[in-house]
Amino acid sequence: MPRRRYRLVSDEDRDRIITRYEAGEDFLDTAAELRIPRTTAYEIIRKFVERGERRGRRPPVLDDEAKDFLVMLVEATPTITIRDFYHTLRQTFPGKPHVCNMTVSRALGGEHITLK
Incomplete structure (x- = not known):
């Protein structure tokens, strides 16, 4: 059985979700409009709250x-x-x-x- 390929969420879409969250609005509506799964939207918000990360990728180890x-x-x-x-x-x-x-x-x- 082939592996499932996940669609990467762009940095702009992450920023839209986080902006809605910071404004106190329902960020899940934005996620649904962008066709991003609810669990992915919750994960984006969780990482933002815990670590302040707005981007999905880790910074490079060697600068x-x-x-x-x-x-x-x-x-x-x-x-x-x-x-x-x-x-x-x-x-x-x-x-x-x-x-x-x-x-x-x-x-x-x-x-x-x-x-x-």
Whole structure:
């Protein structure tokens, strides 16, 4: 049996639902007009109330500063390994969240840098 594909809710639709909720109006009417399931609308509101999130997606783990640093490392030392990237990143930015080697590899792939 094929997996069910869920329709993603756009950021504009999320903002419409949250705006109606903040105004004290019935946000479920807006959800019905936008053809968004009630449970999804409740989940959007729950995340907004608990975390203040207006957007559905998580922020990226590696920000632009860390990605730029990784690109600079590649340009300076082309033979550097992913493990060395990881350790250098942790030493340079100790306050940033820890990431795994695969996250570093994906970030480099997004910058069109491939590894062999």
